[in-house]
Amino acid sequence: MTIEKNRPATVRTQGMPPLEPITGGPRTAVSAAVAKRLFHAAVSRLAITVVEEPTGRRLGQGGPVMRLHRPDEFYARLGRAGLIGFGEAYLTGAWDAEDLAGFLTVPAARMATLVPQPLQRLRALVTPRLPSHHRSTEDNSQANISHHYDLSNDLFRLFLDETLSYSSALFDTSLQSAPAGPGSVAEHLVATTPEPVDHDDPRRHGPDLAAAQGRKIERMLDQAGVTEGTRVLEIGTGWGELAIRAASRGARVHTITLSVEQLELAEERIAAAGFADRVEVELMDYRALAATGRTYDAVLSVEMIEAVGHEFWGTYFRTIDQVLAPGGKVSIQAITMPHDRMLATRDSHTWINKYIFPGGFLPSVEVIDQITRGQTTLRLVDQLEMGSHYAETLRRWDRRFLGQRESVLALGFDDMFMRVWHFYLAYSQAGFASGYINVSQLTFTREDR
Known part of the structure; x- marks a missing residue:
């Protein structure tokens, strides 16, 4: 497919979709509670420090620091959308890290084992699937x-x-x-x-x-x-x-x-x-x-x-x-x-x-x-x-x-x-x-x- 030069390109001023707001309800509460438990278990095995505000509670084995400014929002987004929610919580300012790359490097090295093996079998049920309009067909x-x-x-x-x-x-x-x-x-x-x-x-x-x-x-x-x-x-x-x-x-x-x-x-x-x-x-x-x-x-x-x-x-x-x-x-x-x-x-x-x-x-x-x-x-x-x-x-x-x-x-x-x-x-x-x-x-x- 040869494309004409004057074919309009899809130019996005900000290059990103809007962030969805967090909604309440039993499903959000349950998924946030599960996410919090899994996150704490993973952090306990990593050479990082997670500081929960406003209590000042510290998690992890010590290392690059992540600050949870709004823990409830963080766990809700993590529970609802997994790693997409983890990134979105950063975008909203629910968490931050002075050395962002240094902090992210530590869990990245253990990515395959952060979630317990039995739960990894459920990945297909909870992980979002690639939208059909993102498939790299000739039309898309x-x-x-x-x-x-x-x-x-x-x-x-x-x-x-x-x-x-x-x-x-x-x-x-x-x-x-x-x-x-x-x-x-x-x-x-x-x-x-x-x-x-x-x-x-x-x-x-x-x-x-x-x-x-x-x-x-x-x-x-x-x-x-x-x-x-x-x-x-x-x-x-x-x-x-x-x-x-x-x-x-x-x-x-x-x-x-x-x-x-x-x-x-x-x-x-x-x-x-x-x-x-x-x-x-x-x-x-x-x-x-x-x-x-x-x-x-x-x-x-x-x-x-x-x-x-x-x-x-x-x-x-x-x-x-x-x-x-x-x-x-x-x-x-x-x-x-x-x-x-x-x-x-x-x-x-x-x-x-x-x-x-x-x-x-x-x-x-x-x-x-x-x-x-x-x-x-x-x-x-x-x-x-x-x-x-x-x-x-x-x-x-x-x-x-x-x-x-x-x-x-x-x-x-x-x-x-x-x-x-x-x-x-x-x-x-x-x-x-x-x-x-x-x-x-x-x-x-x-x-x-």
């Missing part, structure tokens, strides 16, 4: 993408570095070999943890962030064998940095996106770099690629598979397989989660889905390997794991986002939007810092028929 996908990426180019400029790369950077650290394990399928490389760098002005990034984003892209281009004359397909344009760097190597690039705002700025940046004649940017769903009849020597995609939806992972990789020329290579940067957690949470509706990425869901490396082996001629031949680098990338984004508060408000966003995005960035940082989620560069070659 542009609205899902637009919800986030068409908020405002100026907003993203406030906290990203000058490359406008909205994905994990790869800092200048050593690479170590690691055996197969959770989140991997064979011996692979792991980028060692980068040193955090702070500066006096939180509105500025360290000079190495842009370099680290460039390093990430250049490695992917190397893995895909992009050189002079290479025909490159990029699925998910972003703001054009990968396309610019591929064109600077002499490649000819076809890059597709579903974001109207990203397309317009990417075209401006590509033209300014002098590569308008080498790069074609198109508003297109990846599923429309097969019908074009075009083939490519290299296919690259940076953190786009997360928006595909588990129902369509096979379609995604079969499409890549179909458009890849003989001898071609594929390089994908993917956010992943452990296979068992992926199976347990499939079809769940999460706080991130509701407020940030409608329809998003993370694959495991194992399921990517299963799908490509079972449904395509693609074969996973290289993995670079770099989750700690995403934690540092997010830490810098969050610090700069908070430091740009007045500029964010000047764009027409409000204080609630600030809390939503601070929670999103800190929540994501905690996921990578704890190892609950990960990110890898995955390289595929093709077994030609």
Whole structure:
């Protein structure tokens, strides 16, 4: 499905649905009481401190501090909507934490065992399901993408570095070999943890962030064998940095996106770099690629598979397989989660889905390997794991986002939007810092028929 440029995008000024009020009644009272008991049991096993106001009661084993300003509301929201309610209680100010990412990292590391095993079997009965209009079908996908990426180019400029790369950077650290394990399928490389760098002005990034984003892209281009004359397909344009760097190597690039705002700025940046004649940017769903009849020597995609939806992972990789020329290579940067957690949470509706990425869901490396082996001629031949680098990338984004508060408000966003995005960035940082989620560069070659 090729989409006309003038097709209206769904632009949401605040990028979030309204918060539902807490209602009383027996059901709320019972669910809040159960949530309180489960929360206290979980906290008692964690290296955190929870302070209940106004009594000053302290829970936990000591560590990063969470303050419950309105405990009754917190337990009611937690009981009614689980982790979505946990996040919503932060949005309303029912609880807070000075070091939000540091606090969230502790429970994130134990996420799979915080709820007792017998109760986890009831998950399907109490966990909200993904709404049908969030499924990443051809009809829904542009609205899902637009919800986030068409908020405002100026907003993203406030906290990203000058490359406008909205994905994990790869800092200048050593690479170590690691055996197969959770989140991997064979011996692979792991980028060692980068040193955090702070500066006096939180509105500025360290000079190495842009370099680290460039390093990430250049490695992917190397893995895909992009050189002079290479025909490159990029699925998910972003703001054009990968396309610019591929064109600077002499490649000819076809890059597709579903974001109207990203397309317009990417075209401006590509033209300014002098590569308008080498790069074609198109508003297109990846599923429309097969019908074009075009083939490519290299296919690259940076953190786009997360928006595909588990129902369509096979379609995604079969499409890549179909458009890849003989001898071609594929390089994908993917956010992943452990296979068992992926199976347990499939079809769940999460706080991130509701407020940030409608329809998003993370694959495991194992399921990517299963799908490509079972449904395509693609074969996973290289993995670079770099989750700690995403934690540092997010830490810098969050610090700069908070430091740009007045500029964010000047764009027409409000204080609630600030809390939503601070929670999103800190929540994501905690996921990578704890190892609950990960990110890898995955390289595929093709077994030609």
